[in-house]
Every structure is written in C-alpha cells, then in structure tokens.
Amino acid sequence: MHPVRKQRLILVIVLVALSSAAAGFVTYAMRNNMNYFYAPSAFAAGDVPFGQRIRAGGCVVPDSVVRADDTLDVRFAITDGEADVKVVFDRILPDLFAEGEAAVVTGTLQRDGTLHADQVLAKHDENYTPPEVAESMGANANCGDGAGI
Template structure:
C-alpha cells in the first residue's frame, strides 16, 4: 500500500473512532434527560420502569376527573382503548383539558401504579379555532352579500 493511502486510511479510522466515541458520550450524558413515551396498555403490561421520568398519552376517561376540595390535587384516568392509567396531578390543569380529550402526561410511575404527573399537556385536533376567531367568523358570515367565509 502506498504511504499516502495508508496515512489517509489511518486518518479516516481515527476520525470514525473519535466521532463514535463523541456520539456515545453525548448519548450517555443525555440518558437522564430523555422522556420515553408509553401508552396505558404498556403500564398494564408492566413494561414501564418505576421512579423514572416518562411520558404517557391517551384520552381522558369520561367521569374519571376527581378534584380535591382543599387543594389543587386532581385525579383522573387516561386510556388508549385497551387499558386505563390513573394519574395524580397537583398543579393547575390547562384550559383545553377535558373529559374525552387527548392528553400527554409527563411524570413518574409510583409503586402503587399511579402516574405522579408534573406536567399535563392537553391536545386538540388541527381543526381547533380560538373562540375570538370563531366569533368573528360568525359575525362576518352574516354579511349583506351572503358570502360564506
């Protein structure tokens, strides 16, 4: 092998090794900041680790929301259609949060099988229109020329 080719080959091998090591170190350092997403059926199957920050998502079960009278504590269940997961949250819920709507919860699974949430995100479909826009659309819909908006 020609010395110039051998030198380039060694350089490429060293660069690949250093790049792989850097990617490995970054991934290792970020492992505590990663939130893994699980469906309620994964919780029922026992596939979810305890005391680790995770995300769960599903629809809020109608009739499952129970609020404490003396604090912000809220208990509710989410489902993916196959299993239900009990969630405990102690902060203010988002405005779009409602029964039968989709939600994504971030928190830790406790030993009693409930998810202790520290963040609840209410989801909505892409057809959502803010109330102010909806009011302006209905007001403009009654235009004199009868044109639809």
C-alpha cells in the first residue's frame, strides 16, 4: 500500500473512532435529561418507573383541585378517561390551568403513587394539543370545550 494512502486510511479510522466516542459521550450525558411521556392508564398498569423524571398528560379531574391555605401547594388529579394520577405541585399554576381542561405535568413519581410535579403546562386556547396527550386521551374523551383533546 502506498504510504500516502496508508496515512489517509489511518486518519479516517482515527476520525471515525473519535466521532463515535463523542457521540457516545453526548448520548450518555443526555440520558438524564430525557422526559418520557406516560398516560395515566400507564400509571395504573404499573409501567411507570419511580424516581425518574417523566411527563404525564390528560384532563384535570373536576373537583380534584385542592389548594393549601398557607403555601403554594396544590393537589389535583389528571385522567385519560381510564385512570387517574394524583399530582402535587408547589409553585404558581399557569393562568390557563382549570378543572376539566387539558394539562401536561413534568416531575417524578413517588412510591406512594403521587406525581411530584416541578412543571405544569396548561392547554392553550387554540386547537393544538401535543400528539402524546391526544393519543392518551383517545378520540372519545372530552376535555373542557367538549371538542376532545
């Protein structure tokens, strides 16, 4: 093999190895930043891991919102029409948050079955709904305006 070709081959092999290592390090570093979406029925089935950061979405169950008198703590439940998930949130809720409306929560599932949320997103007043939430609610579930989610 010609020496110039040999040098080029070695250079290509080194570049491929370094690129693979860099991609591996990036994937490893991002594994803790991934948020997996679960429907409330997955909580009831026991498919949701404890202590891992996750997202859940559905309709806020009417008459489930309970606010603490002396703190920002709010307890409520979300449903996909098949199962409910209890949620605890200790920050200010978005203005569009209401009972019977769609919401997506991000947090960690505790051993007692409650989802301790650190972020709550309320459905916007337009017709867009994230695809994961729409799938979890199904075609016949009504949320808020009766148009489904």
